Amino acid sequence: MFKKVAFIGAGSMAEAIMTGILAKGFLQSEQIWVTNKENKERLERLKNIYHVQCSMDKQKVVVEADVIILSMKPKDITEALHNIRQYIQPNQVVVSVLAGVSTGYISDQLEKNCPVVRAMPNTSATIGFSATAIAGGQYAEERHIESVKNLFQTIGTTTVVEENDLHAITGLSGSGPAYIYYFVEAMEEAASEAGLKQDVAKELIIQTLVGAAEMLKSSDEQPSVLREKITSPGGTTQAGLETLEKYKYQEAMMACIKQAAARSIELGSPYRSKTDKDN
Ligand SMILES: NC(=O)C1=CN([C@@H]2O[C@H](COP(=O)(O)OP(=O)(O)OC[C@H]3O[C@@H](n4cnc5c(N)ncnc54)[C@H](O)[C@@H]3O)[C@@H](O)[C@H]2O)C=CC1
Numbered sequence: 001m002f003k004k005v006a007f008i009g010a011g012s013m014a015e016a017i018m019t020g021i022l023a024k025g026f027l028q029s030e031q032i033w034v035t036n037k038e039n040k041e042r043l044e045r046l047k048n049i050y051h052v053q054c055s056m057d058k059q060k061v062v063v064e065a066d067v068i069i070l071s072m073k074p075k076d077i078t079e080a081l082h083n084i085r086q087y088i089q090p091n092q093v094v095v096s097v098l099a100g101v102s103t104g105y106i107s108d109q110l111e112k113n114c115p116v117v118r119a120m121p122n123t124s125a126t127i128g129f130s131a132t133a134i135a136g137g138q139y140a141e142e143r144h145i146e147s148v149k150n151l152f153q154t155i156g157t158t159t160v161v162e163e164n165d166l167h168a169i170t171g172l173s174g175s176g177p178a179y180i181y182y183f184v185e186a187m188e189e190a191a192s193e194a195g196l197k198q199d200v201a202k203e204l205i206i207q208t209l210v211g212a213a214e215m216l217k218s219s220d221e222q223p224s225v226l227r228e229k230i231t232s233p234g235g236t237t238q239a240g241l242e243t244l245e246k247y248k249y250q251e252a253m254m255a256c257i258k259q260a261a262a263r264s265i266e267l268g269s270p271y272r273s274k275t276d277k278d279n
């Protein structure tokens with residue numbers, strides 16, 4: 001379906017997405033082109049591991065790509081777009097995975113009416129388990145969104161949303177895996193303090209997470225009902241949960257997700273367009 005996909009930015013998110021795409025066999029390594037700002041060693045590394053095409057020559061990377069994936073930090077977006085805009089053709093789909101930055105800003109900077117689509121994946125893309133939200137900008141037609149969906153489906157699930165919802169989604173599922181890893185760090189620490197062997201604890205923790213995730217996926221019951229089924233009155237779970245309540249665990253998690261969404265708005269605020277719908 002795609003002949004060539006170009007990544008502008010060769011960081012951890014670009015690597016996660018290309019790993020997923022290659023693992024699924026959606027594209028061959030010679031169809032993937034990557035460039036970054038100045039770190040040639042990083043490009044060399046990606047070339048050695050994934051055999052993708054790497055170049056500092058932006059024109060070479062962008063030319064004839066069906067899709068151009070912007071994968072730099074928000075602070076680098078303006079310079080990156082200025083470096084590539086003269087090579088971009090109106091039939092190319094520009095996909096941004098950046099937190100906060102609107103499609104309107106990207107279109108303004110490109111000074112072209114080419115389709116711009118935002119995607120908010122997460123690093124579980126590496127193993128094909130990303131939860132990716134997708135939103136089309138002003139010039140993105142149904143067929144463009146569909147083609148981006150097809151691309152991101154190779155790295156997990158996709159959900160088409162309104163662009164305005166992407167701030168909240170970034171705080172929820174874009175950053176989400178980090179909250180889970182942080183939680184696991186605490187479980188590991190507690191296991192270690194209790195004198196459990198590291199490998200034993202690791203296996204038990206991971207299977208507990210996988211089992212709970214599968215229950216959430218396959219059961220019709222609400223999370224609160226699943227929780228209540230574990231909580232025997234006066235038992236161990238109740239004692240544990242009461243401690244979490246004492247530390248205002250739920251309040252802390254909600255504040256965490258809201259703060260991450262607020263940060264997405266903040267990150268995007270220098271990069272606004274008159275056409276942004278939430279103006
Ligand atoms: N890391 C994550 O879990 C997720 C990240 N994102 C978004 O993905 C984007 C990239 O994040 P990471 O990969 O974590 O960052 P990173 O710092 O690992 O990679 C950024 C890359 O962009 C390159 N770059 C900077 N300026 C450039 C320019 N002018 N031209 C070309 N390349 C340039 C850098 O050399 C580097 O290779 C961010 O905007 C972030 O909001 C979205 C979802 C999840």
Ligand SMILES: O=C(O)[C@@H]1CCC=N1
Binds near residue numbers: 175
């Ligand atoms: O921390 C960040 O800003 C990026 C966006 C979502 C996950 N990582």
